[in-house]
Amino acid sequence: MSAIAQPPGLERLLAAKEIVITCGAGGVGKTTTAAALGLLAARRLDGRVLVLTVDPARRLANALGIEAFGNVERKVELGAGARGELWAAMLDTKQSWDDLVCQYAPDTTTREAILANPLYANITAKFVQSHDYIAMERLYEIHHSGRFDLVIVDTPPSRNALDFLDAPARMSEFFGGRLLRWLTVPARSRLFMAASKPFYQVADRVLGSQFLQDIAEFFVLFQSMERGFVERARTVAGLLADRRTTFIVVSTLEASPAREAEFFLEALTTRRLHLGALVLNKVLPAHFVDQGAAAAAATMGARAAELAHGPLAALDGLADPAQTARVLASVAETFANYQVAATREAEERVELALAPDVTVAVPYLDTDVCDVASLNALADLLAVG
Amino acid sequence: MSAGSGSEADVHLLDHRLLFVTGKGGVGKTTVAAALALAAARSGKRTLVCEVDAKGNLAESLGRSAGAGREAALRFEPTEIQPSLFAMAMNTEESLKEYLSLQLRLPLLAKIGPLARTFDYLANAAPGVKEILTVGKLCWEVRARHYDLVVVDASATGHIVSQLSAPAAINELVQVGRVRDQTRWMLDILEDPASTGLVIVTSPEEMPVSETIELAGRVRTDTNVKLAAVVVNRVLPEPFGRGEEEVFESLRAPAAIEVLHGEVGPSATTVLDAVHLAVRLRRTRASHLGRLRDALYGPTGVAPEVVMAYVPELFGRLRGVRATAQVASALMEELG
Numbered sequence: 271m272s273a274i275a276q277p278p279g280l281e282r283l284l285a286a287k288e289i290v291i292t293c294g295a296g297g298v299g300k301t302t303t304a305a306a307l308g309l310l311a312a313r314r315l316d317g318r319v320l321v322l323t324v325d326p327a328r329r330l331a332n333a334l335g336i337e338a339f340g341n342v343e344r345k346v347e348l349g350a351g352a353r354g355e356l357w358a359a360m361l362d363t364k365q366s367w368d369d370l371v372c373q374y375a376p377d378t379t380t381r382e383a384i385l386a387n388p389l390y391a392n393i394t395a396k397f398v399q400s401h402d403y404i405a406m407e408r409l410y411e412i413h414h415s416g417r418f419d420l421v422i423v424d425t426p427p428s429r430n431a432l433d434f435l436d437a438p439a440r441m442s443e444f445f446g447g448r449l450l451r452w453l454t455v456p457a458r459s460r461l462f463m464a465a466s467k468p469f470y471q472v473a474d475r476v477l478g479s480q481f482l483q484d485i486a487e488f489f490v491l492f493q494s495m496e497r498g499f500v501e502r503a504r505t506v507a508g509l510l511a512d513r514r515t516t517f518i519v520v521s522t523l524e525a526s527p528a529r530e531a532e533f534f535l536e537a538l539t540t541r542r543l544h545l546g547a548l549v550l551n552k553v554l555p556a557h558f559v560d561q562g563a564a565a566a567a568a569t570m571g572a573r574a575a576e577l578a579h580g581p582l583a584a585l586d587g588l589a590d591p592a593q594t595a596r597v598l599a600s601v602a603e604t605f606a607n608y609q610v611a612a613t614r615e616a617e618e619r620v621e622l623a624l625a626p627d628v629t630v631a632v633p634y635l636d637t638d639v640c641d642v643a644s645l646n647a648l649a650d651l652l653a654v655g
Numbered sequence: 656m657s658a659g660s661g662s663e664a665d666v667h668l669l670d671h672r673l674l675f676v677t678g679k680g681g682v683g684k685t686t687v688a689a690a691l692a693l694a695a696a697r698s699g700k701r702t703l704v705c706e707v708d709a710k711g712n713l714a715e716s717l718g719r720s721a722g723a724g725r726e727a728a729l730r731f732e733p734t735e736i737q738p739s740l741f742a743m744a745m746n747t748e749e750s751l752k753e754y755l756s757l758q759l760r761l762p763l764l765a766k767i768g769p770l771a772r773t774f775d776y777l778a779n780a781a782p783g784v785k786e787i788l789t790v791g792k793l794c795w796e797v798r799a800r801h802y803d804l805v806v807v808d809a810s811a812t813g814h815i816v817s818q819l820s821a822p823a824a825i826n827e828l829v830q831v832g833r834v835r836d837q838t839r840w841m842l843d844i845l846e847d848p849a850s851t852g853l854v855i856v857t858s859p860e861e862m863p864v865s866e867t868i869e870l871a872g873r874v875r876t877d878t879n880v881k882l883a884a885v886v887v888n889r890v891l892p893e894p895f896g897r898g899e900e901e902v903f904e905s906l907r908a909p910a911a912i913e914v915l916h917g918e919v920g921p922s923a924t925t926v927l928d929a930v931h932l933a934v935r936l937r938r939t940r941a942s943h944l945g946r947l948r949d950a951l952y953g954p955t956g957v958a959p960e961v962v963m964a965y966v967p968e969l970f971g972r973l974r975g976v977r978a979t980a981q982v983a984s985a986l987m988e989e990l991g
Binding site: 596 | 679680681682712811813860861862863865892894895898899901902903904905906908910911914915917918919920921922923925926927928929930932933936939968970971972974
């Protein structure tokens with residue numbers, strides 16, 4: 271052990287950054303990890319930490335006090351001993367769009383018209399990777415306000431999770447491009463129905479002229495908010511690419527999630543973003559790849575009957591040798607099963623851990639993480655790495 | 656609205672024409688979809704399996720890997736994997752082109768030319784259109800009888816309901832236009848319990864089980880599609896039966912440990928600790944499974960007639976198509 275005690279990898283990372291973004295496949299414990307990281311940061315560092323989650327399990331959401339509150343940030347009760355504060359919020363896409371429109375629409379009429387447009391809800395749910403964009407906006411708002419010293423953002427479990435980084439470029443392209451002009455023609459020109467352009471004929475017949483008009487009106491209104499959108503998106507994109515932000519890839523060591531993790535690791539490199547750490551969850555204990563243990567298990571199985579009828583028979587609770595033998599055989603079989611799984615996982619781990627500077631392995635927890643106490647336990651495991 | 660119950664639902668899973676396989680990300684939905692398709696093909700049915708949210712996992716489960724240039728292994732045009740088994744990946748632009756020419760008999764998009772992308776964009780923005788194209792393509796394959804069974808590796812639990820209810824919902828939003836008129840025949844297929852069924856894949860863990868219970872309820876209330884089966888994947892074997900757990904505990908007592916150290920070596924303790932973890936893991940999982948069964952079959956059960964099949968944990972012993980084949984065998988045994 272060195273004379274100068276270095277704080278463990280993840281803690282140092284959390285202390286040095288302002289924004290931490292977690293990414294990874296579904297089912298790997300990403301949201302739980304993000305929450306535990308938030309807890310770790312709040313406990314050990316001064317300052318206010320916000321965890322922005324996407325789709326937390328009900329019990330976790332309850333534990334963080336955010337189930338009923340949508341976008342609103344809520345302080346999580348940590349008890350004595352924490353140096354900082356932990357806050358949590360969900361990212362409610364619909365609410366966020368409404369807030370955005372209310373804040374940035376140039377006047378009341380425009381604002382009301384947008385909110386009342388029959389396609390508004392649908393468009394904001396699907397348009398320009400809306401969720402990604404709104405996450406950017408939220409980040410901008412939070413960071414700009416300076417309310418928090420550290421924000422941990424939990425992303426949706428999809429490959430496209432990093433696409434939100436393209437939001438500024440896409441938004442910019444959209445507002446400046448032909449697409450928007452084409453989309454708004456029906457509202458700007460009363461003659462559009464008579465237009466000979468095949469595009470409108472097909473669109474009209476497939477989607478209906480009312481739809482084309484509604485969507486056109488919507489975008490004419492939307493255009494009025496343009497400048498702000500693009501500027502803010504650029505600011506956040508810059509923020510995410512610089513030293514203040516880091517990305518943490520969360521995964522388990524199973525084949526499919528590990529493949530997704532590889533994808534993320536590569537994508538971060540390609541985009542020249544900072545890979546802070548790889549967190550591996552549900553890692554099987556080292557016992558299962560221990561050669562000595564493997565040999566012992568095999569022996570137990572091979573000699574089950576002999577041991578059961580022999581030296582074990584006289585001991586408490588082992589009076590039925592046939593049963594004892596069955597149990598020993600079962601022990602051997604169970605061990606062997608997990609050994610196969612653990613061996614595969616160990617191979618996978620070697621591959622994945624090549625890229626990041628910090629890799630943290632969290633063992634398989636046999637109880638679910640669903641309250642502050644278990645989150646604390648997880649935070650401890652993350653800290654130790 | 657309620658899905659078919661009792662007698663009309665007594666169709667063997669593989670005797671349907673269209674199966675949507677959904678589940679929370681990470682539970683093995685794609686493997687199960689591939690396995691059902693494999694089983695069907697092996698029993699002589701001409702089968703199409705379709706990946707909706709292209710990720711490449713379906714190709715992997717069928718033993719097909721991506722091309723050298725990272726191009727996808729599966730395309731919109733079905734690929735023959737084995738005799739009687741075909742696989743494809745959904746693609747909005749291509750399904751739109753096909754839809755326009757086949758269904759609406761409109762001149763090819765060649766006339767729209769460079770604005771095809773714009774049109775695609777609009778189709779994405781228009782409520783329900785993308786869902787209609789996906790569901791429509793699948794129903795079309797059923798109607799055209801190119802295949803005996805179409806298995807869909809569908810969207811995850813968060814999106815499947817909107818996909819399945821799109822044909823019904825689109826009427827409200829798209830008032831004019833021929834897209835709306837096209838939905839009746841789709842609904843006839845989707846709502847026929849002898850034709851179409853939803854399979855929810857889950858694992859015995861907290862969130863997957865919660866989402867499965869919620870989805871089983873929503874499918875009933877928000878769609879007319881029958882919930883055909885729940886597949887519980889990755890079920891851990893029970894290490895010990897009745898009474899045997901106490902024997903195991905006795906083996907962990909100091910006296911037994913001493914004997915085992917002497918006979919088998921000092922690692923005996925490690926072995927017993929490791930197996931103890933396995934026992935606890937299984938217990939946690941079993942409690943989630945219990946919760947699922949109660950929610951589906953209990954006094955206030957949301958899906959009392961739905962078939963449940965268990966697929967055992969493979970422990971990583973098999974990969975790719977071999978794992979899929981193993982899952983297929985397990986499912987066939989369970990489903991009878």
